Amino acid sequence: MHTFAVYYFTITLMLEIKDITFSYGRHRPPVLNDFSANIRDGGIYGLLGRNGAGKSTLLYLAAGLLTPQSGHVYYNGTDTRFRRPSTLSDIFIVPEEFSLPNIRLREFLRLNSRFYPNFSLDDMRRHLDTFELESDLHLGSLSMGQKKKAFMCFALACNTSLLLLDEPTNGLDIPGKSRFRKFIVSSMTDDRTILISTHQVRDIDRILDHVVITERSRVLLDRSTAEITERLRFVNSDSPALMQQALFAQPAVGGSALILPNDNPDHPTELNLESLFEYALNNPESLTSRFTQQ
Amino acid sequence: MTNTDRFSAARTLSLTALYISENRRKLLLRTALLVGVMICIAIINIPYSYNWEEWPQREDIKLGDMTALYYFGGLILSCLGSSLMMEDIRSKEGRIRLLMRPTPITETFLSRWLIYVIAFPVIFLLSVALADAIRVGIAAITLPDYYAEFIFRPIFIDNENTRSVLGPPHYRTTFVASFIYIYFFIQSLFVLGSTIWTRSSFLKTFIVFGALTAIYMICAMMTGEYLMYGKIWPEHLWIKDHFKEIMFAMATAAILFNWTLGCIRLHELDVTTTKR
Numbered sequence: 001m002h003t004f005a006v007y008y009f010t011i012t013l014m015l016e017i018k019d020i021t022f023s024y025g026r027h028r029p030p031v032l033n034d035f036s037a038n039i040r041d042g043g044i045y046g047l048l049g050r051n052g053a054g055k056s057t058l059l060y061l062a063a064g065l066l067t068p069q070s071g072h073v074y075y076n077g078t079d080t081r082f083r084r085p086s087t088l089s090d091i092f093i094v095p096e097e098f099s100l101p102n103i104r105l106r107e108f109l110r111l112n113s114r115f116y117p118n119f120s121l122d123d124m125r126r127h128l129d130t131f132e133l134e135s136d137l138h139l140g141s142l143s144m145g146q147k148k149k150a151f152m153c154f155a156l157a158c159n160t161s162l163l164l165l166d167e168p169t170n171g172l173d174i175p176g177k178s179r180f181r182k183f184i185v186s187s188m189t190d191d192r193t194i195l196i197s198t199h200q201v202r203d204i205d206r207i208l209d210h211v212v213i214t215e216r217s218r219v220l221l222d223r224s225t226a227e228i229t230e231r232l233r234f235v236n237s238d239s240p241a242l243m244q245q246a247l248f249a250q251p252a253v254g255g256s257a258l259i260l261p262n263d264n265p266d267h268p269t270e271l272n273l274e275s276l277f278e279y280a281l282n283n284p285e286s287l288t289s290r291f292t293q294q
Numbered sequence: 295m296t297n298t299d300r301f302s303a304a305r306t307l308s309l310t311a312l313y314i315s316e317n318r319r320k321l322l323l324r325t326a327l328l329v330g331v332m333i334c335i336a337i338i339n340i341p342y343s344y345n346w347e348e349w350p351q352r353e354d355i356k357l358g359d360m361t362a363l364y365y366f367g368g369l370i371l372s373c374l375g376s377s378l379m380m381e382d383i384r385s386k387e388g389r390i391r392l393l394m395r396p397t398p399i400t401e402t403f404l405s406r407w408l409i410y411v412i413a414f415p416v417i418f419l420l421s422v423a424l425a426d427a428i429r430v431g432i433a434a435i436t437l438p439d440y441y442a443e444f445i446f447r448p449i450f451i452d453n454e455n456t457r458s459v460l461g462p463p464h465y466r467t468t469f470v471a472s473f474i475y476i477y478f479f480i481q482s483l484f485v486l487g488s489t490i491w492t493r494s495s496f497l498k499t500f501i502v503f504g505a506l507t508a509i510y511m512i513c514a515m516m517t518g519e520y521l522m523y524g525k526i527w528p529e530h531l532w533i534k535d536h537f538k539e540i541m542f543a544m545a546t547a548a549i550l551f552n553w554t555l556g557c558i559r560l561h562e563l564d565v566t567t568t569k570r
Contacts, residue, residue: 088396
């Protein structure tokens with residue numbers, strides 16, 4: 001008797017962005033025009049794009065802070081424009097600019113944690129320790145960088161399934177940036193997705209699971225870092241032979257930063273996000289073809 | 295706390311507590327301003343009432359003046375406060391903080407409404423009582439030959455003083471009800487204005503709604519004059535007989551309409567305020 005085991009693999013779309021059009025003024029050109037993208041369950045996504053590409057706008061739309069002129073953003077099947085508490089309590093956004101009230105952190109937690117059912121005080125203490133912050137802070141007396149750390153600790157302690165970070169390392173000191181990477185990685189779970197929008201690619205390149213590059217309302221690249229390093233090789237070299245084979249080259253310290261096809265997928269190289277970003281902007285068709293080839 | 299999409303009274307009260315805690319200093323300063331203004335009115339009125347030429351023969355005049363001053367001052371301060379009800383939506387950071395909180399905007403509006411529409415009149419009456427007590431105390435010390443009465447007392451108390459000013463009890467009720475309706479109507483305009491104009495809300499509300507109210511009242515008066523003097527219904531006096539009830543019903547409708555419109559306006563709020 002034969003026994004058949006059937007395994008179902010399902011890819012859950014956590015965030016579905018469908019044909020979004022958005023502009024900041026009636027007579028201004030749209031920042032996003034018929035833009036679509038999908039964010040799946042689990043993983044750390046890096047959202048890269050030029051200034052004015054609409055990265056922050058996309059995060060605000062995902063969090064329900066903006067209403068698109070057309071199109072929809074669905075979070076687990078619910079349109080975020082309705083700003084339902086059941087939806088918003090599972091999404092947390094740390095914007096680039098934010099303000100905190102002039103009260104003690106303890107009081108802030110007591111008053112605000114009520115709205116997030118999965119908030120954990122133990123997690124909050126652990127995250128504060130990571131950033132070497134005391135638990136008995138007065139938020140009004142903190143510097144901008146310290147406020148950012150405290151707010152990010154709260155964001156992670158809320159244990160929402162979707163966490164949106166807009167330029168999270170802006171304002172952080174050097175130790176803070178390295179602790180940020182440890183902080184993000186240590187709080188990852190299978191059912192949590194973190195979407196980071198940033199220009200500071202060197203602060204996050206080692207923690208990303210997935211890269212999304214956008215330009216003029218188009219998704220130029222939407223791949224996991226594993227897939228990228230499987231197909232592409234990133235080296236720093238001035239070798240003429242390599243430069244001839246390179247798909248993309250740009251001047252860098254210690255030689256040119258090259259992107260080459262990876263002939264040895266079992267030995268991936270370290271991802272160079274800056275080069276990848278430039279390659280995507282300068283030659284998007286070539287980049288796309290790399291991932292459509294068998 | 296539940297993250298239900300339905301209305302939650304517990305969540306509304308949590309939002310009220312959150313607003314009070316985050317704006318504690320501001321609210322205390324405003325309360326101090328209110329109490330200070332009431333005390334100033336009370337103290338300024340001591341020599342006025344003492345030197346009133348026809349005192350003590352016309353005590354009812356003194357009573358009327360003081361009450362009007364207190365309530366007029368309270369009305370102005372209430373409108374000022376109401377125009378600041380949604381002041382945090384003035385800045386982008388404030389709008390982000392308000393919109394990202396997983397609570398329905400209706401509950402956010404209601405939490406502020408509880409403070410500015412319900413709690414404020416209570417605090418106002420307490421501050422008037424305090425100011426009046428201070429007035430009597432100061433008058434007792436500085437003018438020993440002058441018997442300063444507590445003039446802040448429930449206005450529906452039936453005695454010679456109130457009866458001579460306000461008339462029989464049923465007129466008194468109409469007077470109090472009319473004042474309450476006018477107060478809440480004017481305040482509701484400023485509540486609505488605070489959700490429409492994020493900057494200079496008090497001034498803009500005063501100009502726009504003041505002008506609109508004046509136009510409405512002139513039209514209503516002219517229409518009433520035209521109807522009431524038999525030009526359309528020469529023998530129909532139903533409107534005249536029930537004028538008070540009609541006015542109260544219209545005022546109630548207008549107040550509820552303003553509050554509801556203010557709440558609906560907040561539902562349209564986005565992080566960006568540019569017209570799209």
